[in-house]
Amino acid sequence: MKLLYGPGTCALGIHVLLEEIGKPYEAQSVNLREGEHTKPPFTDVNPKSKVPTLVRDDGSVLTEFPAIAYWLARTNPGQKLLPDGFDEQARVLEAMDFVVATLHMQGFSRLFRPTNFSPNASDEEAVKTRGKEIIEKGFALLDKQLAGKQFVAGTFSVADCALFYVEFWSGRLGITLPPNLAAHFERMKSRPAVQAALKAEGLA
Numbered sequence: 001m002k003l004l005y006g007p008g009t010c011a012l013g014i015h016v017l018l019e020e021i022g023k024p025y026e027a028q029s030v031n032l033r034e035g036e037h038t039k040p041p042f043t044d045v046n047p048k049s050k051v052p053t054l055v056r057d058d059g060s061v062l063t064e065f066p067a068i069a070y071w072l073a074r075t076n077p078g079q080k081l082l083p084d085g086f087d088e089q090a091r092v093l094e095a096m097d098f099v100v101a102t103l104h105m106q107g108f109s110r111l112f113r114p115t116n117f118s119p120n121a122s123d124e125e126a127v128k129t130r131g132k133e134i135i136e137k138g139f140a141l142l143d144k145q146l147a148g149k150q151f152v153a154g155t156f157s158v159a160d161c162a163l164f165y166v167e168f169w170s171g172r173l174g175i176t177l178p179p180n181l182a183a184h185f186e187r188m189k190s191r192p193a194v195q196a197a198l199k200a201e202g203l204a
Contacts, residue, residue, distance in 0.1 A: 001024075003018060005030065020079060037051065103135060103138045110134070167181060
């Protein structure tokens, strides 16, 4: 397998999963700042121009964080990256989707790319303010969900890898994590797979 990633992007969560699984894989950094993801050879692999992108052993390509995470979990059942029960699995997918679709795409995206949400430069600060509101509300909900638990679903799962990357972003942006998320972030950073992924991406 080959992971195409941008250092410090949401692909970090998939990078962690690959390290957790422990099977051989190749990681190839894509320079997003120089636009490598918007032109060949990257677009020949993924015309969506997005990371993470996973090239599987048969040459087929899988895109989108939730789909890649789900596939990795289901094809590596021995790692128990998804709980056994259907209800518990649904809760993991629910949390992962909330992180990706709401915290990331609606919250952090407003901070990273405010121009995507308004053509007017004068609206930029209002866009960022709204992004922070979405993040803070989402973090409060997840903090409550983590009360009394070490991981989102009680045991380590793909949802924790999704949550980790937005926790990581918070540290870079100076956003204070509520207590249960802060403890979760420290717990994640202590995992060898997380340390290996951070080192590989030059983020350690």
